[in-house]
Amino acid sequence: MSSQKYRSTEVNMSNQPRHELLLVAETVAREKGIDREDVVLAMEQAIQKAAKAKYGMDRDIRATIDRSTGEVDIQKCLTVVEEVQNPLVEINLSQAKERNPSANVGDVIYEMLPPIEFGRVAAQSARQVIFQKVRDAERAQQFIEYKDRIGQIISGLIKRVEFGNVVMDLGRTEAILRREDTIPREVFRVGDRIRVYIADVRPEVRGPMIFLSRTHPQFMTKLFEQEVPEIYDGIIEVKAVARDPGSRAKLAVYTSDPSIDPVGACVGMRGSRVQAVVTELQGEKVDIIPWSSNPATFVVNALAPAEVMKVVLDEENHRVDVIVEEEQLSLAIGRRGQNVRLASQLTGWNIDILTEAEETARRTEEHANRTKLFMESLDVDEMIGQLLAAEGFATIEEIAYVPISEFSNIEGFDEEISQELQTRALTHLEQRDTKIRKECEEMGLAQDVMNIDGLTPEMLLKLAKNGIKTLDDFADLAGDELLDIIGKQSLPLERANEMIMAARSHWFADEETPQSV
Numbered sequence: 001m002s003s004q005k006y007r008s009t010e011v012n013m014s015n016q017p018r019h020e021l022l023l024v025a026e027t028v029a030r031e032k033g034i035d036r037e038d039v040v041l042a043m044e045q046a047i048q049k050a051a052k053a054k055y056g057m058d059r060d061i062r063a064t065i066d067r068s069t070g071e072v073d074i075q076k077c078l079t080v081v082e083e084v085q086n087p088l089v090e091i092n093l094s095q096a097k098e099r100n101p102s103a104n105v106g107d108v109i110y111e112m113l114p115p116i117e118f119g120r121v122a123a124q125s126a127r128q129v130i131f132q133k134v135r136d137a138e139r140a141q142q143f144i145e146y147k148d149r150i151g152q153i154i155s156g157l158i159k160r161v162e163f164g165n166v167v168m169d170l171g172r173t174e175a176i177l178r179r180e181d182t183i184p185r186e187v188f189r190v191g192d193r194i195r196v197y198i199a200d201v202r203p204e205v206r207g208p209m210i211f212l213s214r215t216h217p218q219f220m221t222k223l224f225e226q227e228v229p230e231i232y233d234g235i236i237e238v239k240a241v242a243r244d245p246g247s248r249a250k251l252a253v254y255t256s257d258p259s260i261d262p263v264g265a266c267v268g269m270r271g272s273r274v275q276a277v278v279t280e281l282q283g284e285k286v287d288i289i290p291w292s293s294n295p296a297t298f299v300v301n302a303l304a305p306a307e308v309m310k311v312v313l314d315e316e317n318h319r320v321d322v323i324v325e326e327e328q329l330s331l332a333i334g335r336r337g338q339n340v341r342l343a344s345q346l347t348g349w350n351i352d353i354l355t356e357a358e359e360t361a362r363r364t365e366e367h368a369n370r371t372k373l374f375m376e377s378l379d380v381d382e383m384i385g386q387l388l389a390a391e392g393f394a395t396i397e398e399i400a401y402v403p404i405s406e407f408s409n410i411e412g413f414d415e416e417i418s419q420e421l422q423t424r425a426l427t428h429l430e431q432r433d434t435k436i437r438k439e440c441e442e443m444g445l446a447q448d449v450m451n452i453d454g455l456t457p458e459m460l461l462k463l464a465k466n467g468i469k470t471l472d473d474f475a476d477l478a479g480d481e482l483l484d485i486i487g488k489q490s491l492p493l494e495r496a497n498e499m500i501m502a503a504r505s506h507w508f509a510d511e512e513t514p515q516s517v
Helices: 020-032 036-055 093-099 120-147 217-227 262-267 269-280 295-302 326-333 335-347 356-378 382-390 396-401 415-442 457-465 471-475 479-486 493-512
Strands: 061-065 072-081 090-092 108-112 153-162 165-169 174-177 193-202 209-213 237-244 248-254 285-290 310-314 319-324 350-355
Touching: 020 036, 036 061, 036 072, 072 093, 090 093, 120 193, 153 217, 174 193, 193 217, 217 237, 217 248, 217 269, 237 335, 248 262, 248 295, 248 335, 262 269, 262 285, 269 285, 285 295, 295 310, 295 319, 295 335, 319 326, 319 356, 326 335, 326 350, 335 350, 350 356, 356 382, 356 396, 356 415, 396 415, 415 457, 457 479, 471 493, 479 493
Parallel strands: 072 090, 174 209, 248 285, 319 350
Antiparallel strands: 061 072, 072 108, 153 165, 153 193, 165 174, 193 209, 237 248, 310 319
16 A cells, blocks of 8 residues: 555535435435445446546546445556556556555555546536446346246236337336237237236347247246146146147146146136136137147147047157048148147147048058069069068068068968068168169269268268268268258267267377478
8 A cells, every 4th residue: 555645535426425425326226226336336437537537547546435434535556567667557666665665566556646526527427427337237137137037927018019019118127029929919009008928038238128928838828827826836737838829729737636637727617717818818719638648648638629539659750640530630630720730839749630531541552652662672572562561561671680580470471481581682772772872972972981880871872962072071060960961860969979079080180190390
């Protein structure tokens, strides 16, 4: 600390006595809903700016306000150096030791400066600094407050409507309800109070942007949470929601308590609970269905009120075929496909609706296509081809690699016939792979790519057709990009990433090779 200190006796901050500075800070902090410390820091910066204007902008001047008494100190800071290059901010070691015997190079010597009087220009400048810092602190506080409230329902007053976008007054700040986030045909009037869902909060230069929604699926979930105590208490869980805003919605609910009917609890006595939600959503019809861990059962429930005859799951492609009677077809699909579309969103499965006749025709076509495939690829007659298709074989690979015992259930197939079929299947696959590899070579696919373990000839052909022809091309891919090219069901993502990392190994090998002198 320097040997000379000048204790400030008066700092006129907008003509306020020193002890009133803290009262002003308290008042501003309370009105703006921010921390008093942020206001005091803004005051310190304002005083510091005024002091620099008086003593020199190139000097390192700092101002501090005592948090207990409101006492203001203005200090000039000098860094101790061996050789002074900038005397405005530096001091040599010998001079520093005269002021503080324990000073060392790198220390900072503080010199107290006399207090300053704020003239009209300085006071105006100080006010601007304080107002700006207070606004910044207020915006930061608002961002933190509303970011923590994402996913909640709030109510606010409509302040104005601009080209279909609604600006809402939330009290201390404004928020926007964009046209695409409003329910179709919904009419808003200035001064109306409505409930909205906080969908997102983003920091912007002019303050946080709060985006609201009345079409978000979770808006309906939160409305039910307010109307149904069992959902609020966690006894009933909302598992999934799908909405066509303003028209129709589906809500899947579940409870582990066998004594509670989750659907009935959400509907309420004489439909009172669900009707309150429907009214808020401008008449949007809500189907409440029981959730099930069994995908087939869940899909059947989701397609209500249509009655389903049969469900066929394709877990590999995450598809499900739903067979209904002819008179139930339009009900299952819904107007403009609404019912099946919402059911698909709700369950996460791709749903195809078929009548019994359409399913029979499709199965007949699939059977015929498989029979033809086996006849052409294995050089067998139609009877054998039909027997293989009827047994459930779908590809040549299945015939080539299944155990011989798998053929024992087929009438008339002995071990000799089964062995011959497998031999022909293996021969066909070998010929097909050779043909594909030759095609890949003609397209310029590098041999080191063709040698990557785990890539089938079909995958190699897809890579070549997509311009992935060298090892570097392959190594530049991300795992999900590779799966987009060869098919998402072809490999697990973890395996795809391992293959790419193995292809990148030669990059690091090149870096480690010592340079020849």
